[in-house]
Amino acid sequence: MIQLIISLLVGAALLVFLYFFVRRSKPSAEGSAQQLREARQTLDSLQFGLLPNDLVHRIFAKEDLEYVLSSAPADVQSLFLSERKDIALGWVRRVRGAVLELMRFHRGHARLYAQLSPATETRLALNFAGLLALCRFLQVAVYLRGPYAAPGMVRTVAATAGRVCNISEQSLQFLKVKQLDPLKNTPSSHGASV
Amino acid sequence: MGIYIQTVWLGGLLIEGIILVRSVLGRSLAKYPFFYLYIASVFAASTARYVLEIVRPSLQHGIYWPKQYVTLFLGCGVIFEISRHVFAQRVTLDRIARWTMLVTFGAIFLSVAIQAFILPGWNVTANTADLERDLRIAQAIVLMTILVLSGYYKIGIGRNIKGMILGFGIYVGASVFSLTLRLFVGTRFERAFEVIPNTAYFLALAVWMVALWSYEAEPVEKLPSISGGEYQILAGRTQEILGSINDHLDRTVPR
Numbered sequence: 001m002i003q004l005i006i007s008l009l010v011g012a013a014l015l016v017f018l019y020f021f022v023r024r025s026k027p028s029a030e031g032s033a034q035q036l037r038e039a040r041q042t043l044d045s046l047q048f049g050l051l052p053n054d055l056v057h058r059i060f061a062k063e064d065l066e067y068v069l070s071s072a073p074a075d076v077q078s079l080f081l082s083e084r085k086d087i088a089l090g091w092v093r094r095v096r097g098a099v100l101e102l103m104r105f106h107r108g109h110a111r112l113y114a115q116l117s118p119a120t121e122t123r124l125a126l127n128f129a130g131l132l133a134l135c136r137f138l139q140v141a142v143y144l145r146g147p148y149a150a151p152g153m154v155r156t157v158a159a160t161a162g163r164v165c166n167i168s169e170q171s172l173q174f175l176k177v178k179q180l181d182p183l184k185n186t187p188s189s190h191g192a193s194v
Numbered sequence: 195m196g197i198y199i200q201t202v203w204l205g206g207l208l209i210e211g212i213i214l215v216r217s218v219l220g221r222s223l224a225k226y227p228f229f230y231l232y233i234a235s236v237f238a239a240s241t242a243r244y245v246l247e248i249v250r251p252s253l254q255h256g257i258y259w260p261k262q263y264v265t266l267f268l269g270c271g272v273i274f275e276i277s278r279h280v281f282a283q284r285v286t287l288d289r290i291a292r293w294t295m296l297v298t299f300g301a302i303f304l305s306v307a308i309q310a311f312i313l314p315g316w317n318v319t320a321n322t323a324d325l326e327r328d329l330r331i332a333q334a335i336v337l338m339t340i341l342v343l344s345g346y347y348k349i350g351i352g353r354n355i356k357g358m359i360l361g362f363g364i365y366v367g368a369s370v371f372s373l374t375l376r377l378f379v380g381t382r383f384e385r386a387f388e389v390i391p392n393t394a395y396f397l398a399l400a401v402w403m404v405a406l407w408s409y410e411a412e413p414v415e416k417l418p419s420i421s422g423g424e425y426q427i428l429a430g431r432t433q434e435i436l437g438s439i440n441d442h443l444d445r446t447v448p449r
Contacts, residue, residue: 004378007331011370014334017341018363021356024345111284111347112415118290125346 059088065148081146088147096135103128199388202396209399210237222409228271229358236265259322266329272362273336279355279412280344287343294339298332327373333366350413357405361398368394
């Protein structure tokens, strides 16, 4: 029976993959120059798109909840919880968006490199997928039970995100910039000045 | 044999002939040698089977499984060719696809060898449908690997190879279904077992005829040099951003 299920799943999966393959849009004909331009824009949005650390700490701070619960009337408590929930959901959306952008960016420039490290790429892809799934779970948990219901999951998201970033950094080791030192960066050696 | 199967069979022979003629006229024969060898072998075997059915029907069934295995083996060559063309500019991805092929087919042949060694009554000729299903599953896995990798890295695929993948995928997917159901449902599924793969193969041939009507070179991307100045600046900034995201997540949520 297990054999039957596996075989039918493989057959069905292939047909689903073919469906998406047929629907796949053509890659941009503008080439790598355009991709590099887009990647730069992505980097800019990532660099300036993150919330200040203190602010995120504040979103999940239990002290605020304790204070409101102890000294505010019921309608203020409910308003507080509802607003914190919206803010927490906004934060998760933002982290998820940043991870997606990072993934697009990584894929975008990894595809330009002929020799990749299969192990690193696989680990990264799995971690990206895991992190995106966790963000979704977190969104659902916060939506259903509020921002104070899933602290464990928040920690897991943060830990996985940290792992993804570390692996990404490792995978980019081969690109370590040697000419960031402005004294060494001469137009004669690279064709352009930094 | 039903009138439907007869029609599909003859129609298939006609399309195979057209594909082979177009391969010469369109000058794509040398570009996709494994694929055209596959089509030529199916064409020759199907014609021989058709003639035998009229002249010596008793011999006709005897060549079914040998023909299936030869075309199955050549089908692997087609997948190899697809991978070679899709990942022509990506050495690592091509290597991953080949390794997947090696591991999946290796695992199947190893399991056949183990079964033949351990089980005294086990005979490969008595379990041909089993083996064909397993090999089709291996082909499906390799095709999926190619589809996933090319989709993930957004690799452009030309019309010829796109048609090759689509046609071959339809046939392999339908074969996996029909062989599996045949093995598990038994003779009740015999009629459908004839109809499903024949129809799927006819569909595949139609796709191949359209996609390979004329030769179209695979899109070639101008990959920037890894030491290119712009790319290095970009990479340096990426590392910087990765570090800042890491710090952000590290600091914002108490561990």
